[in-house]
Amino acid sequence: MDKVTALIVAAGSGTRMGADTPKQYRRLAGKPLVRHAVEALARHPRITAVRVVIGAGQQELAREALAGLDVGPLITGGAERADSVRAGLAEIEDGIVLVHDAARPFCPPEVVDRLIDALGKADGAVPVLPVADTLAKGDSELRGTVNRTQLLRIQTPQAFHLEDLRYAYDEAGTGAPTDESTVMQHAGLKVATVAGDENLFKLTSPRDWERAEMMLAARMISRSGSGFDVHAFEGTGPLIMGGIVIDHPQGLAGHSDADVVLHAITDALLGAAALGDIGQHFPPSDPQWKGASSDRFLRHAADLIEARGGIIDHVDCTVICEAPKVGPHRAAMQARVAEILGLRPDAVSIKATTTEQLGFTGRREGIASSAIATIRLPA
Ligand SMILES: Nc1ccn([C@@H]2O[C@H](COP(=O)(O)OP(=O)(O)OP(=O)(O)O)[C@@H](O)[C@H]2O)c(=O)n1
Numbered sequence: 001m002d003k004v005t006a007l008i009v010a011a012g013s014g015t016r017m018g019a020d021t022p023k024q025y026r027r028l029a030g031k032p033l034v035r036h037a038v039e040a041l042a043r044h045p046r047i048t049a050v051r052v053v054i055g056a057g058q059q060e061l062a063r064e065a066l067a068g069l070d071v072g073p074l075i076t077g078g079a080e081r082a083d084s085v086r087a088g089l090a091e092i093e094d095g096i097v098l099v100h101d102a103a104r105p106f107c108p109p110e111v112v113d114r115l116i117d118a119l120g121k122a123d124g125a126v127p128v129l130p131v132a133d134t135l136a137k138g139d140s141e142l143r144g145t146v147n148r149t150q151l152l153r154i155q156t157p158q159a160f161h162l163e164d165l166r167y168a169y170d171e172a173g174t175g176a177p178t179d180e181s182t183v184m185q186h187a188g189l190k191v192a193t194v195a196g197d198e199n200l201f202k203l204t205s206p207r208d209w210e211r212a213e214m215m216l217a218a219r220m221i222s223r224s225g226s227g228f229d230v231h232a233f234e235g236t237g238p239l240i241m242g243g244i245v246i247d248h249p250q251g252l253a254g255h256s257d258a259d260v261v262l263h264a265i266t267d268a269l270l271g272a273a274a275l276g277d278i279g280q281h282f283p284p285s286d287p288q289w290k291g292a293s294s295d296r297f298l299r300h301a302a303d304l305i306e307a308r309g310g311i312i313d314h315v316d317c318t319v320i321c322e323a324p325k326v327g328p329h330r331a332a333m334q335a336r337v338a339e340i341l342g343l344r345p346d347a348v349s350i351k352a353t354t355t356e357q358l359g360f361t362g363r364r365e366g367i368a369s370s371a372i373a374t375i376r377l378p379a
């Protein structure tokens with residue numbers, strides 16, 4: 001079997017997208033864009049290795065976005081896309097290379113098969129699509145229609161034998177061609193075309209991002225989970241609840257910080273993703289969780305959901321106690337839970353009720369809390 005390396009270029013700055021973070025590290029349906037592109041190629045049975053080229057200063061963003069994926073050492077790219085490809089080619093030893101934009105998250109496996117198969121008959125192969133609109137030259141006024149029948153839209157991945165593409169880039173000197181097919185043709189090498197795919201579109205502008213979000217939303221299913229927790233009052237406080245410290249004459253007993261609200265929400269999230277319960281992930285018998293801040297438990301549940309490409313839509317928690325009064329702390333608890341989960345505050349609801357002095361909460365022996373979480377997971 002040929003060695004086939006996918007080289008994903010992710011060193012751009014995403015100027016046309018206009019976001020604060022370079023687009024390849026922004027989360028698309030809960031997952032960084034570059035991760036979508038890497039996973040789409042890594043899961044192809046004929047691709048034997050994946051390498052990623054990132055921008056100088058993007059190490060931390062890239063490491064976080066690609067955590068757990070086998071992409072070898074990250075490669076540092078350059079100012080132009082062509083510089084990034086050159087840097088990547090220098091790190092690959094031999095075989096076939098598929099150069100692919102991190103900005104193209106959806107790569108149908110059939111396109112990869114068509115590209116690799118076409119390499120038997122040409123020096124390179126690229127996916128193309130016909131042009132469906134009338135084309136013209138012009139600015140504020142049209143200056144002649146262009147015959148579109150011979151024009152093609154070129155996508156990535158683009159497939160080559162490594163030594164051919166290296167040769168072509170050497171011939172090209174230091175120029176900045178917009179893709180590899182241009183470099184190959186300039187060097188007199190033969191590039192075959194294979195059928196591309198409309199889903200292989202590049203996310204260049206905010207409109208493209210919306211389109212990709214809509215495509216992924218249609219592939220997600222909504223799930224709900226419930227959580228419930230109780231802690232007994234103990235000692236003299238302070239009371240930690242909803243991730244904040246509340247001035248109250250009694251605290252709650254527990255192995256960790258006994259945050260009854262965060263525990264119920266954590267269990268609701270784990271339940272929505274069918275990932276067990278908080279005790280399985282953080283056993284009360286384990287000394288490392290003694291006195292631990294429950295922020296960690298909640299964030300861990302969110303990380304597990306995000307690692308599955310999931311999105312947290314909403315959490316709703318009811319605190320059941322006679323005292324303290326939750327109302328004065330509601331906004332702070334909402335804000336803190338939202339901060340831990342990376343949500344907008346209006347995606348977090350904190351409510352409270354008493355049990356009319358009945359039962360253990362009515363006798364002020366402890367606090368109970370129940371929560372519901374709504375998430376979306378890839379279908
Ligand atoms: N110096 C560069 C420029 C671009 N790219 C990568 O090339 C692909 C296609 O580029 P484009 O969509 O134009 O991305 P950006 O250059 O980031 O966008 P913009 O031109 O809007 O800044 C992207 O995956 C981008 O990260 C790269 O690796 N190195």
Ligand SMILES: C[C@](O)(CO)[C@H](O)COP(=O)(O)O
Pocket residue numbers: 081101154155156178179180202204
């Ligand atoms: C490589 C490419 O995606 C092929 O269509 C395209 O040329 C990249 O152009 P950009 O201007 O760097 O987005």
